[in-house]
Amino acid sequence: xxxxxxxxxxxxxxxxxxxxxxxxxxxxxxxxxxxxxxxxxxxxxxxxxxxxxxxxxxxxxxxxxxxxxxxxxxxxxxxxxxxxxxxxxxxxxxxxxxxxxxxxxxxxxxxxxxxxxxxxxxxxxxxxxxxxxxxxxxxxxxxxxxxxxxx
Amino acid sequence: xxxxxxxxxxxxxxxxxxxxxxxxxxxxxxxxxxxxxxxxxxxxxxxxxxxxxxxxxxxxxxxxxxxxxxxxxxxxxxxxxxxxxxxxxxxxxxxxxxxxxxxxxxxxxxxxxxxxxxxxxxxxxxxxxxxxxxxxxxxxxxxxxxxxxxxxxxxxxxxxxxxxxxxxxxxxxxxxxxxxxxxxxxxxxxxxxxxxxxxxxxxxxxxxxxxxxxxxxxxxxxxxxxxxxxxxxxxxxxxxxxxxxxxxxxxxxxxxxxxxxxxxxxxxxxxxxxxxxxxxxxxxxxxxxxxxxxxxxxxxxxxxxxxxxxxxxxxxxxxxxxxxxxxxxxxxxxxxxxxxxxxxxxxxxxxxxxxxxxxxxxxxxxxxxxxxxxx
Numbered sequence: 306x307x308x309x310x311x312x313x314x315x316x317x318x319x320x321x322x323x324x325x326x327x328x329x330x331x332x333x334x335x336x337x338x339x340x341x342x343x344x345x346x347x348x349x350x351x352x353x354x355x356x357x358x359x360x361x362x363x364x365x366x367x368x369x370x371x372x373x374x375x376x377x378x379x380x381x382x383x384x385x386x387x388x389x390x391x392x393x394x395x396x397x398x399x400x401x402x403x404x405x406x407x408x409x410x411x412x413x414x415x416x417x418x419x420x421x422x423x424x425x426x427x428x429x430x431x432x433x434x435x436x437x438x439x440x441x442x443x444x445x446x447x448x449x450x451x452x453x454x455x456x
Numbered sequence: 457x458x459x460x461x462x463x464x465x466x467x468x469x470x471x472x473x474x475x476x477x478x479x480x481x482x483x484x485x486x487x488x489x490x491x492x493x494x495x496x497x498x499x500x501x502x503x504x505x506x507x508x509x510x511x512x513x514x515x516x517x518x519x520x521x522x523x524x525x526x527x528x529x530x531x532x533x534x535x536x537x538x539x540x541x542x543x544x545x546x547x548x549x550x551x552x553x554x555x556x557x558x559x560x561x562x563x564x565x566x567x568x569x570x571x572x573x574x575x576x577x578x579x580x581x582x583x584x585x586x587x588x589x590x591x592x593x594x595x596x597x598x599x600x601x602x603x604x605x606x607x608x609x610x611x612x613x614x615x616x617x618x619x620x621x622x623x624x625x626x627x628x629x630x631x632x633x634x635x636x637x638x639x640x641x642x643x644x645x646x647x648x649x650x651x652x653x654x655x656x657x658x659x660x661x662x663x664x665x666x667x668x669x670x671x672x673x674x675x676x677x678x679x680x681x682x683x684x685x686x687x688x689x690x691x692x693x694x695x696x697x698x699x700x701x702x703x704x705x706x707x708x709x710x711x712x713x714x715x716x717x718x719x720x721x722x723x724x725x726x727x728x729x730x731x732x733x734x735x736x737x738x739x740x741x742x743x744x745x746x747x748x749x750x751x752x753x754x755x756x757x758x759x760x761x762x763x764x765x766x767x768x769x770x771x772x773x774x775x776x777x778x779x780x781x782x783x784x785x786x787x788x789x790x791x792x793x794x795x796x797x798x799x800x801x802x803x804x805x806x807x808x809x810x811x812x813x814x815x816x817x818x819x820x821x822x823x824x825x826x827x828x829x830x831x
Contacts, residue, residue, distance in 0.1 A: 313545065316594035317538040320564045321531065323591045324571060328527065331575040358576075377623035406623050413578040420519045450576040 334449040338441030339399060341384060342454065345436050357424045359417045359453070363438070365401075365410075374405035381446060382410065393446075402446030414440050417453045430455050460485055499555050500602060507562035523574045530567050537563060550599040558603050561592040565610075582621060585614030596662060604665045612669060616640055628698060634684060635695040637677035638735055642702035644670035649709040652716075671771060675778065678755065681738045682748045696735065703728060720765050727758040749786040753779060764826035776822065780811045 345361040367387045371380055374391070381390045383397035389410075394400060403412035417438065419427050430436055439452040464478040473481075537560045544553040565588045572579065588610060595607035619625045619636045629636050647666045650656040658666065710716065710724050734751040737743050760775040 310542075310545070313594070313597050314542070316597060317541060317560070319594070320567075320591040321534050321538070323587075324534075324564070324567050325531070327571055328575075331571075331577070335575075377626070404623075411578070414576075416578045417576050418573045 331449060334443055334447055335441045335451060338443045338447070338449065340451070341399065341440050341442055342437050343440065345438055357419050359419055359427060360415055361417070361436075361438075363412070363415060370410045371405035371408050374408060378405045379403075380405045380410055382412070399442060400446045401442055401448045403448075412448050414438065414448045414450045417450055419453070427453070427455065496551065496600070496602070499551070500558065503555055503559045503562070507559065507566065510563070510566045526570060526574065530563075530570055534560070534563060534567065545597075554598045554600050554603055557594065557598050558606065561588075561595050561603070561607060564588055564592050580617070580621065582614045582617030585610050586618055589614055596659075598661070601661045601665050601668075604662055605668065608665050608669050612640060612644075612673065628694060630692055630695045632695040634677065634681050634735060634739065635699060637673065637680050638696065638699040638731075639702060641670065641673040641677045642699055642706060644673050646702050646705055646709070649706060649713070653709050653713055655709075667768075667771070671774075674759070678734075678752050681735065682752060693740075696739075699732075699735075703732065717765070720762060723758055723762045723765070727755060727762065730755055730758065745789055746786070749782065749789060753782055753786070756782065761826055767827060772826070783811075784808060 344364045346364070365382050365384070365387075367382050367384075367389050370382060370389045371378075372389075374380065378391060380403055381392070381394055381397070382401045382403065383390065383394050383399070384401065385398045388394070388397075391405075393402075401412050401414075403410050405411075427436075435456040437454045438450055439454055440448045441451050442448045461482065464473070464482060467473050468475055468478050537556060541553060541556045541560060544556055565584070568584050568588055571577065572584065589607060592607060595603045598604055616636055619629050619639070620631055620633060629639075644666055647656065647658075648663065648670055651658045651663055651666070706728060707725065710721050713721070716724070730751065734748075734755065737751075738748065756775055756779050760772055760779065763769075763772040763775060
């Protein structure tokens, strides 16, 4: 048992401060990043903790993504000009940082939370390839989903 | 309290104690906390139901309410809960303190879900659990065991799924569930023995929680080994390397522990050896189902003897029950089709009744005899 009041206050504040820090980081990416629209295709499972969400595949329109990657390896997709690299590309004006996992590129933007009543309709539209995502990308390559755009 | 009053009246009538002593005992017991386990249980249930309700509301994805309002409400609730916890601590209201603490840590989990929803954060459930367990160490401020018990359970669940699913750990564990469960069981054992060797210092409640989870994880690892069919793909021995490293730590800790007697050390080391042999045979060799049962019974029997030697009677008795149940399952495994017949079922039923009566009548004597034998 934590007997000291000082430690009790510290351990009570810890989760609040950590969660605040996570929010500030997310808000920073959304506020300062460059906006990019990318087409997607996908399907809809359910997340126990956060409700309905869509998982989709992002169409970067870049060749050779994660080709010959090891089990897990960092990777960068450069959108201007378009190419893929396992190391941080210096000659790239807009890059997205991610991880190659078993040949798939994951940048943390492959999931979007949706209202339960709109889940089926949105899932259908995405399967018919009518959707894209608006993301915010920082100069270091961190990307955050801003909006789901549907025709 | 009614039970105590009846017992005291009976003892007075039998002449074990006099009326004055009975009154003194009753007065003393009355002055202690009256919070029965039923009260605590229902309060916990209420808190868990509220927490599940909050999580469900989040899961419904309230698009009508702006994200900023949701976050403001969430953090307000966290802060108010923290203040109430501090207030309960100052007023020495232990039960209120613990209930609020449970609500607070579950609210933290709900907050992680809310943030993930609002900012479309990618991540698996086990990653959320690991984040949650790393920021809610306040669970160990509780006076009772149920809050750290829930925390430890969440931590172990997150750790098991992380070791299984995270690509970072694939080179070691290779999705080998028995290896992960073995490592987790031995991790709990290491925590317990580290306290015995004064490497780590836990409170009595925390140590109980660690021992209980060691017990649970041990049973789960044995059950998994029995139920999981032999891997269809070759499993590398490297997946058991974390378990081996933990076992080496355990061996040295047991050998250099001054609190255990020689016979206790022998029992522990023998249990560890049989446990590892079981995992080796189950994973890399082809063995009969009955052999699985024998190994499980031997391991459980050795641990029961060890618990008896430490006078941990509750755990000893639970293990005796589990050994009995495993014997019944072994009986059905051995007889197979015959057990499904009427005669087989009648004999099985009589066997169950006989074991139950014997356990009920002689469980205390069995514990005492085993303790003396080990001494």
